[in-house]
Amino acid sequence: MSIRCTVESAFFIAWSFLEKTGELGPPDASADIILDAIEAQLRTGERRALMLANRAIDAYRQANRRSAAREARLG
Secondary structure (H helix, E strand, O other): OOHHHHHHHHHHHHHHHHHHOOOOOOHHHHHHHHHHHHHHHHHHOOOOHHHHHHHHHHHHHHHHHHHHHHHHHHO
């Protein structure tokens, strides 16, 4: 499978999961977080689409937790 297909597959898995669970936020920001997480993993050599997707989901959730904590502190 080509890198492009792997990225597309991982992105689709992560996006669909987050959408189904109701966790998906604004499309542009959500896509950026997911793609950044996938890209970072590709740089380390990871090529398994499911692993890329699962870690992207974790990264997305962490980003949302940090954002929520920041908003709570600021009022």
